[in-house]
Amino acid sequence: MDxxxxxxxxxxxxxxxxxxxxxxxxxxVGMLRLTDLHLMKAIFTGxxxxxxxxxxxxxxxxxxxxxxxxxxxxxxVAAGGLMLGFGWALSGFCPGTGVVAAGSGRKDALFFIxxxxxxxxxxxxxxxxxxxxxxxxxxxxxxxxxxxTGKSSALLEMGWSPLIAIVIGLAMMWIAKVLPExxx
Amino acid sequence: xxxxxxxxxxxxxxCFLLTVIFVxxxxxxxxxxxxxxxxxxxxxxxxxxxDDNSKSGYSSSNAYLDKSGGKYAKSVAKPLNxxxxxxxxxxxxxxxxxxxQNKGSGNSIKQIPDYHRHRFGDKPAIRYSIAxxxxxIVLWGARLAGGCTSGHMMSGMMQTAVSGYVFAIAxxxxxxxxxxxxxxx
Numbered sequence: 001m002d003x004x005x006x007x008x009x010x011x012x013x014x015x016x017x018x019x020x021x022x023x024x025x026x027x028x029v030g031m032l033r034l035t036d037l038h039l040m041k042a043i044f045t046g047x048x049x050x051x052x053x054x055x056x057x058x059x060x061x062x063x064x065x066x067x068x069x070x071x072x073x074x075x076x077v078a079a080g081g082l083m084l085g086f087g088w089a090l091s092g093f094c095p096g097t098g099v100v101a102a103g104s105g106r107k108d109a110l111f112f113i114x115x116x117x118x119x120x121x122x123x124x125x126x127x128x129x130x131x132x133x134x135x136x137x138x139x140x141x142x143x144x145x146x147x148x149t150g151k152s153s154a155l156l157e158m159g160w161s162p163l164i165a166i167v168i169g170l171a172m173m174w175i176a177k178v179l180p181e182x183x184x
Numbered sequence: 185x186x187x188x189x190x191x192x193x194x195x196x197x198x199c200f201l202l203t204v205i206f207v208x209x210x211x212x213x214x215x216x217x218x219x220x221x222x223x224x225x226x227x228x229x230x231x232x233x234x235d236d237n238s239k240s241g242y243s244s245s246n247a248y249l250d251k252s253g254g255k256y257a258k259s260v261a262k263p264l265n266x267x268x269x270x271x272x273x274x275x276x277x278x279x280x281x282x283x284x285q286n287k288g289s290g291n292s293i294k295q296i297p298d299y300h301r302h303r304f305g306d307k308p309a310i311r312y313s314i315a316x317x318x319x320x321i322v323l324w325g326a327r328l329a330g331g332c333t334s335g336h337m338m339s340g341m342m343q344t345a346v347s348g349y350v351f352a353i354a355x356x357x358x359x360x361x362x363x364x365x366x367x368x369x
Contacts, residue, residue: 005207006269013199013210014277019285020192023278026297027186032363033299038189043338045193050200051342057205069209071331071340073347080329081336081354084322088355089362091318092297094333095326096212098319099271103278105293107308108315115319120216122320123327127248135328146344155346165344176193
């Protein structure tokens with residue numbers, strides 16, 4: 001059953017990333033150079049919409065929080081994010097879009113994936129020297145969210161705090177709408 | 185050629201929602217480690233072993249694969265698991281998306297992106313080298329961060345995870361100036 005879900009949802013996600021243009025380095029670098037905000041608008045819409053509907057579902061009890069999974073906050077999240085940002089701008093791919101781009105027939109994406117396997121392998125080998133350093137020290141309680149989710153500690157612990165997530169979600173959709181097509 | 189941002193954004197939102205309602209949030213970068221592990225495991229009898237004392241039932245001689253009760257070690261031993269098949273299926277999704285895209289429009293993929301050609305010229309070797317180097321940096325960083333654009337930025341921010349916001353800000357704060365400076369016209 002799990003495998004069936006994996007195939008259906010994986011194909012759907014890959015299909016959507018391709019159709020929205022996220023697996024095209026031209027569109028990614030265009031977004032990062034602020035000359036083509038198409039993807040930025042799509043991403044804000046996607047996160048905003050899903051977040052608003054998710055918390056609406058959680059609050060009304062239609063959606064079960066059991067499948068949520070909040071990632072731990074530690075210093076490495078910021079440090080790794082900075083590194084990823086550099087490689088992302090350099091190559092025009094992130095892990096998911098690189099995989100999809102390879103499926104769409106991009107040869108450079110294959111090289112990105114080979115590089116990715118090398119990078120992931122290096123980290124796997126080097127993990128012992130990262131383990132135990134400040135990089136893996138938890139910040140702000142680790143698995144922390146802004147609002148109550150039922151699966152994490154929340155910065156805002158009021159029972160109605162999920163409403164804030166809905167407001168943030170709607171605000172992100174509004175930002176997507178008012179963002180210009182390009183800044184430069 | 186591509187969907188407009190609203191249609192595409194809504195479709196992305198539906199993907200995030202379906203995964204988090206039925207299975208678990210989307211994540212990709214871990215599966216690079218799993219594939220490395222699967223390959224390495226072919227050449228090693230001791231990398232991943234069955235272990236009844238470990239939470240997952242598997243343990244590894246590598247500290248990273250062994251962490252969280254051998255969670256990654258188990259995925260290496262049993263590649264037919266949800267997360268790994270999900271990422272493999274994304275390749276098929278990209279292929280199918282491309283097929284439908286071609287219909288009617290007849291456009292071909294530009295293997296060398298325009299912004300790259302303006303800066304570094306037409307030689308494929310340079311583009312491939314940059315993609316390869318980028319891959320190393322992106323995945324090393326993603327593993328340090330414990331997730332990538334899908335896991336942290338999209339799935340994380342959807343759940344209002346603090347780690348998701350921090351990751352997104354960190355990634356964009358470097359990516360935007362890098363792209364502007366590196367690929368200036």
